[in-house]
Amino acid sequence: MAGIYIHIPFCKQACHYCDFHFSTSLKYKDDMLQAIIKEIKLRRDYLGEETINTIYFGGGTPSVLTADEINRLLDTITQHYDVEIGTEVTLEANPDDLHQQKIAALRQTAINRFSIGIQSFFDEDLLWMNRVHRATEAEASVKRAQDAGFENITADLIYGYPLLSDFKWNYNLNKIFELDIPHVSAYSMTVEPQTALAAFISKKKQPPMSEQQSAEQFAILTDAMLQKGFEHYEISNFCKPGHYSRHNSNYWKGVNYLGIGPSAHSFNGHSRQWNIANNATYLRSLTENNIPAEIEILSEADRLNEYIMTSLRTMWGLDMDKLDTISASASAGLLKNAKVYLDNGNLQISHNILTLSSSGKLYADAIAAALFF
Structure with missing residues (x-):
């Protein structure tokens, strides 16, 4: 069994803490989709004859794609790879993209799992992070997805930043439990170089992150999850029994995977590859049927x-x-x-x-x- 990861390098705006590869301009979205489709075809032999049992749309913000665009990518994969029936197909999504019409359209695709970037249920925190959505949208998006029949949902949360008191952190966790979300990925706020947050801290416009606060809120997190019957199956990941992320679990178990799109990484047990994190170079290379990737023999x-x-x-x-x-x-x-x-x-x-x-x-x-x- 193996997995396929597709990196969609577009976002509506840049979160202050994010150092993933993306562009806030959708000008070349159609060209990027064509290039990704071509790479899917060109990389057919990377995984040998292995069967695909997980597909993951990450980014960036892959929920900027339409259902038709997602279907084009999935159709290309199923035409060129042996995809198992019941494959876990995850879409990372921002709450503001999951309006009722969009969710209804996604029900007509093979998407069967949402990873929703909630981060916080407090508007002041979301503004501090420069997130697009607001707290009411976060809660509403989960309920809409559930009402439409999407039960396999994971929510992202962030802790360990100056605005987040223990009271607010407990509120965020209790809201997750109240919404009956079966999987949670919770990350301590980290300050990556070349991000807006790093610049704010260096200019003393923001205080540095506190390791003590992060450790204390990690303890609150693990205790709360345990009390609610969640399994702490990976450092940052918790789920109700049977709701593991199959795709991410494959990473941690050393299962082979193919990464498609700019900045995407691949692993086949013997080598690791990573595509260039530059949209223009990626597009130019794929028009020439070349994959702009570096390889490291392990x-x-x-x-x-x-x-x-x-x-x-x-x-x-x-x-x-x-x-x-x-x-x-x-x-x-x-x-x-x-x-x-x-x-x-x-x-x-x-x-x-x-x-x-x-x-x-x-x-x-x-x-x-x-x-x-």
């Missing part, structure tokens, strides 16, 4: 470290036996490096599976890096 150490980084983030953990299939006796070296974290309780091991403890989840990236080969 060394044994790269493959070990890739598995360590992704598996440790999940509740399924790091399987020592699988580690040894990548490199003989690798588990012995890893356990030696892991001893300090096992001793201090940040890591735990059971049946040859290494997992992060509740306290260890706060330091997931640092612990994974310390275990690298």
Whole structure:
């Protein structure tokens, strides 16, 4: 099984914290769709004969596409790839795009899962982030999607920024529970270089993010999710039993995937590729039947470290036996490096599976890096 990710590089406006690749001009949307369709055809052999069981429209804001445009892309995929019946097909969407007419049109496509970028249910926070939508739209979009028959919904939330008090954070979480959303992705606000937020902080127009606030609100998050019966199956992801994101879970489990569109990444177990993050160059290259991608052949150490980084983030953990299939006796070296974290309780091991403890989840990236080969 394998997945396909399609990057739609357009947004209505730039969120202050975002460093993903996108353009706020839709001038070349038709040209981009033609180029993406061509790349889908050209990359047919990348995944070999593997069956596709997840398709993910990300961005950018793929909900700027019409239902007809989405169908054109999906039809091209099904014509050139072996797509499993019941494939999870996710569309990232902004609440302001999910009006009643749009949702009705999307019901006529193969889209069966929405990832809705809510971020907050407070207008002042959304304005601070420079989001397009408002709180009432966020709530209404979820209800409209549910009324139309979309049950597989995930909501994005952000915590750990100056405007977000613990009271507001608890309100946001309770609103998610009230709306009966079965999956939540919650991210600590990070300050990426070259973003508006980074510039505001450097010019002292905004205070820096607080690591203590982020840690405390992460604890509020995990406690609230546990009390409501959600599984904490990945550092930033929670779901009711059976509502895992199949596409993202494939990333964390090392399943192969193909990335289509500017800035999209691909992985086939032996190499990693990434398309250029430049719309004009991408369009020009595809008109010449060239894919503007760089490739990195993964060394044994790269493959070990890739598995360590992704598996440790999940509740399924790091399987020592699988580690040894990548490199003989690798588990012995890893356990030696892991001893300090096992001793201090940040890591735990059971049946040859290494997992992060509740306290260890706060330091997931640092612990994974310390275990690298």
